[in-house]
Amino acid sequence: MSAVLQSLVNQPYKHGFVTEIESDIAPKGLNEDIIRLISTKKNEPEWLLSFRLKAYQKWLTMTEPEWQNVHYPKIDFQAISYYSAPKPKKKLASMDEVDPELLRTFEKLGVPMHERAALAGVAVDVIFDSVSVATTYKEKLAEVGIIFCSISEAVQTHPELIQKYLGSVVPVGDNYFAALNSAVFTDGSFCFIPKGVKCPMDLSTYFRINTEGSGQFERTLIIAEEGASVSYLEGCTAPRFDTNQLHAAVVELIALDNADIKYSTVQNWYAGDENGVGGIFNFVTKRGLAKGINSRISWTQVETGSAITWKYPSCILRGDNSVGEFYSVAVTNNYQQADTGTKMIHLGKNTRSTIVSKGISSGHSNSSYRGLVRIAPTAENARNYSQCDSMLIGDQCGAHTFPYIQVHNNSAKVEHEASTSKIGEDQLFYFSQRGIDAEEAVSMIINGFCKDVFQQLPMEFAVEATKLLSFKLEGSVG
Amino acid sequence: MSETTHTNYLECLLKSWSTKPTESLSWLSQLRARAIDRVSTQRLPTKRDEEWRFTDISSLADLPYQPSQPDSNLQVQDIAHLCVKEVKNRLVFVDGHYSSQLSTIIDSAALVIGNLPAFLSTHASILESHLGQYAKFDNNVFTALNTAFLRDGALILIPKHTAIAEPVHLLFIATQNEVTSYPRCLLIGETGSNVTLIEDYVALQQGTYITNSVTEINLAANAHAKHIRIQRESTQAFHLANCAVSLAHASNYQSVSISLGSQISRYNLDVRLTDEAAECTIDGLTLIADRQLADTHTCIDHLKPNGTSRQQHKCIVDDAAHAVFNGKIMVRPHAQHTNSSQSSRNLLLSKTAQVNTKPQLEIFADDVKCAHGATVGQLDQEEIFYLESRGLSEVAARNLLTYAFGAEIISRIPVTSLRQQLEQTVLNQTQSN
Numbered sequence: 001m002s003a004v005l006q007s008l009v010n011q012p013y014k015h016g017f018v019t020e021i022e023s024d025i026a027p028k029g030l031n032e033d034i035i036r037l038i039s040t041k042k043n044e045p046e047w048l049l050s051f052r053l054k055a056y057q058k059w060l061t062m063t064e065p066e067w068q069n070v071h072y073p074k075i076d077f078q079a080i081s082y083y084s085a086p087k088p089k090k091k092l093a094s095m096d097e098v099d100p101e102l103l104r105t106f107e108k109l110g111v112p113m114h115e116r117a118a119l120a121g122v123a124v125d126v127i128f129d130s131v132s133v134a135t136t137y138k139e140k141l142a143e144v145g146i147i148f149c150s151i152s153e154a155v156q157t158h159p160e161l162i163q164k165y166l167g168s169v170v171p172v173g174d175n176y177f178a179a180l181n182s183a184v185f186t187d188g189s190f191c192f193i194p195k196g197v198k199c200p201m202d203l204s205t206y207f208r209i210n211t212e213g214s215g216q217f218e219r220t221l222i223i224a225e226e227g228a229s230v231s232y233l234e235g236c237t238a239p240r241f242d243t244n245q246l247h248a249a250v251v252e253l254i255a256l257d258n259a260d261i262k263y264s265t266v267q268n269w270y271a272g273d274e275n276g277v278g279g280i281f282n283f284v285t286k287r288g289l290a291k292g293i294n295s296r297i298s299w300t301q302v303e304t305g306s307a308i309t310w311k312y313p314s315c316i317l318r319g320d321n322s323v324g325e326f327y328s329v330a331v332t333n334n335y336q337q338a339d340t341g342t343k344m345i346h347l348g349k350n351t352r353s354t355i356v357s358k359g360i361s362s363g364h365s366n367s368s369y370r371g372l373v374r375i376a377p378t379a380e381n382a383r384n385y386s387q388c389d390s391m392l393i394g395d396q397c398g399a400h401t402f403p404y405i406q407v408h409n410n411s412a413k414v415e416h417e418a419s420t421s422k423i424g425e426d427q428l429f430y431f432s433q434r435g436i437d438a439e440e441a442v443s444m445i446i447n448g449f450c451k452d453v454f455q456q457l458p459m460e461f462a463v464e465a466t467k468l469l470s471f472k473l474e475g476s477v478g
Numbered sequence: 479m480s481e482t483t484h485t486n487y488l489e490c491l492l493k494s495w496s497t498k499p500t501e502s503l504s505w506l507s508q509l510r511a512r513a514i515d516r517v518s519t520q521r522l523p524t525k526r527d528e529e530w531r532f533t534d535i536s537s538l539a540d541l542p543y544q545p546s547q548p549d550s551n552l553q554v555q556d557i558a559h560l561c562v563k564e565v566k567n568r569l570v571f572v573d574g575h576y577s578s579q580l581s582t583i584i585d586s587a588a589l590v591i592g593n594l595p596a597f598l599s600t601h602a603s604i605l606e607s608h609l610g611q612y613a614k615f616d617n618n619v620f621t622a623l624n625t626a627f628l629r630d631g632a633l634i635l636i637p638k639h640t641a642i643a644e645p646v647h648l649l650f651i652a653t654q655n656e657v658t659s660y661p662r663c664l665l666i667g668e669t670g671s672n673v674t675l676i677e678d679y680v681a682l683q684q685g686t687y688i689t690n691s692v693t694e695i696n697l698a699a700n701a702h703a704k705h706i707r708i709q710r711e712s713t714q715a716f717h718l719a720n721c722a723v724s725l726a727h728a729s730n731y732q733s734v735s736i737s738l739g740s741q742i743s744r745y746n747l748d749v750r751l752t753d754e755a756a757e758c759t760i761d762g763l764t765l766i767a768d769r770q771l772a773d774t775h776t777c778i779d780h781l782k783p784n785g786t787s788r789q790q791h792k793c794i795v796d797d798a799a800h801a802v803f804n805g806k807i808m809v810r811p812h813a814q815h816t817n818s819s820q821s822s823r824n825l826l827l828s829k830t831a832q833v834n835t836k837p838q839l840e841i842f843a844d845d846v847k848c849a850h851g852a853t854v855g856q857l858d859q860e861e862i863f864y865l866e867s868r869g870l871s872e873v874a875a876r877n878l879l880t881y882a883f884g885a886e887i888i889s890r891i892p893v894t895s896l897r898q899q900l901e902q903t904v905l906n907q908t909q910s911n
Contacts, residue, residue, distance in 0.1 A: 410828060
């Protein structure tokens with residue numbers, strides 16, 4: 001059985017190619033001049049530049065966090081190029097004018113950039129290295145008043161919205177990597193769903209890191225006004241390099257009264273090779289503010305890539321009766337390290353939150369669940385349910401749980417449970433008795449283990465995630 | 479609280495130490511010297527330290543720090559109400575100092591029991607190989623302090639294949655205010671031995687003082703020990719305790735710790751399962767009110783395969799009290815077939831009560847069964863309704879359920895009279911009108 005699982009886990013990374021494309025790269029290093037350069041290149045208003053500079057000043061006073069359960073060499077922030085963009089030939093009028101090399105890249109990745117290719121009607125914003133290269137279905141969305149574009153475009157066309165909401169959920173000095181991102185973010189997606197609009201299709205952003213030695217710092221901002229609802233997907237890949245690349249993103253979600261935001265991620269950055277060389281350092285700050293009454297924010301993530309994952313999608317449940325959800329599957333193999341989880345901050349009355357976290361570790365990897373459930377004194381009748389299960393494949397890996405539960409109100413009800421298990425011989429025996437070979441049995445057991453989370457994903461993503469998982473774990477059971 | 483104050487606090491402590499006469503026994507003075515060395519390189523923990531995140535002990539630095547002096551005018555009748563009737567062997571320490579007139583030792587033939595200095599010459603090699611070997615002071619300033627001030631202490635050694643039927647009672651009585659006492663306890667269970675130990679911290683009057691205690695327990699193969707720990711200090715006192723347990727092959731350790739007193743209390747329990755098939759059961763109850771803070775940190779470390787651990791910790795928190803629980807379970811590489819479960823249950827009785835709980839698992843072996851759970855909440859409405867439907871008033875139903883919540887842990891105490899006494903305490907504390 002071990003050989004089958006081994007080969008199951010050790011599938012090569014399929015998205016490791018580099019696209020030969022002419023890029024406009026800023027010199028390496030970080031200083032005020034670079035920040036001014038980014039701001040000028042993007043033709044930004046004065047207030048945004050001062051936002052960046054304020055973040056940079058804050059960042060200088062901060063130190064890199066050390067509390068997380070991951071180990072990596074010190075990052076040299078001066079050896080990173082903070083801006084890299086495919087050189088535009090000219091201003092693009094339609095999709096057909098996008099650099100064919102780029103289009104081929106995304107076709108290879110299976111991202112539907114051509115509107116006709118978008119089977120399920122998913123609107124896609126594509127981010128290549130630091131900038132957005134294309135956004136589909138813009139006009140159709142605009143008909144119902146939805147703004148979906150890159151954040152740099154939104155800065156030009158809707159500066160008032162950006163100014164109002166940018167940094168309102170994740171302040172510039174929130175943490176080390178968020179401060180860095182606030183200083184140097186280059187692009188990202190912006191999405192605004194006006195009052196009472198249910199977004200007619202899933203929105204999606206596809207991130208691709210291409211240039212070696214560059215960092216990717218994108219910023220996503222989603223606002224759902226009163227009664228609006230949206231489902232948003234995010235996917236990411238990167239080529240195979242022997243050096244580590246830094247990815248420090250910030251995602252902010254804002255849900256007003258009765259609004260509903262569902263954010264799904266399938267993260268498949270390059271994870272490094274079987275010896276732990278190379279791979280992306282993924283340090284991401286994601287936070288949703290359930291600001292209005294009855295609002296709802298739901299995070300779903302499938303984390304399979306990155307050499308290091310450091311990410312805690314959180315919900316601040318400020319509105320009364322607001323709901324926060326977190327569904328996560330984190331798979332680590334070889335020398336990957338994942339420290340991920342969530343924070344549920346209950347402030348409003350009758351707020352509810354659900355946490356379902358599944359960790360699968362194999363090889364020499366370590367995966368940690370780190371979660372905080374905080375019930376503030378104002379949160380009457382708050383309710384939380386958390387479940388975090390880990391599965392270990394092999395005896396070289398580790399699984400860790402660090403749940404922090406802080407209750408300051410006696411009407412709250414908080415439950416947490418966790419378990420650790422392995423794929424048992426008797427389970428595999430049962431399958432083989434039914435004529436199912438070990439490889440398929442393992443894949444079925446793992447899918448069953450992750451079912452609670454996959455159910456939360458939009459259909460196409462669920463299929464992708466299932467496939468991704470079986471590739472990822474190919475050959476690892478033994 | 480500034481850093482300098484902390485350093486000063488420790489420096490003052492050290493100064494008071496240096497005036498003490500030095501012992502002739504070299505290994506013991508070396509142990510003390512090492513501990514003093516460690517103290518001088520450390521500072522008092524603050525809320526910025528992860529291990530002390532919720533427990534602010536900065537007020538400790540404002541307190542008088544003098545070590546307590548022996549002052550025993552206590553008579554046997556003064557402590558009669560604290561005695562447990564099943565007990566034959568009792569060691570009494572007043573403010574950390576051994577009192578031979580209050581202690582009773584009956585089975586001195588069956589086991590080695592008494593005050594540490596009495597055995598320094600007769601049992602030197604055993605003491606040297608155990609004392610200070612389990613409670614490490616490298617990263618623990620309080621254990622280091624206790625070791626630095628090590629003089630009196632309870633020593634209990636159960637010889638091979640000996641079962642002691644009656645429990646051994648260690649009574650630590652606080653009588654002086656504004657002093658620090660350093661109780662120390664060492665239990666050695668040799669192969670196949672069996673003992674029940676009661677470790678009991680009491681105060682004869684209200685007042686502010688510091689207890690900094692260290693207990694070390696070593697169980698050899700197939701040894702069994704039941705450890706009942708009761709902390710009922712004055713509600714203005716500070717209680718800082720470390721207990722380190724080392725378990726050998728197929729040994730069995732059962733612990734029930736009850737925390738009732740102290741303004742701020744901290745109990746660190748570290749259990750290491752150093753060989754195969756060791757078992758431990760750890761139960762805890764914290765029952766606090768007013769502005770008390772009770773912090774329990776436990777670490778169960780499975781180093782070898784086939785170990786079993788069960789843990790249940792309950793907190794009943796009233797008024798503006800604050801309970802902290804941090805339960806870590808480690809399963810080291812190759813500790814396969816470990817079976818471990820942990821549950822943290824918390825009951826908040828008032829709007830201003832607080833709980834911080836963190837059940838933590840760190841697992842490095844794949845063929846294990848580990849589960850933990852935590853709940854925080856109020857009494858179940860349906861349970862209250864059920865009792866009301868049987869004719870109880872709502873208040874009576876609540877009182878009964880609160881009592882039952884705590885009594886589950888108390889019921890695991892194997893000493894009848896002590897159990898009844900504590901049941902009464904829980905009953906009194908959980909009755910509201």
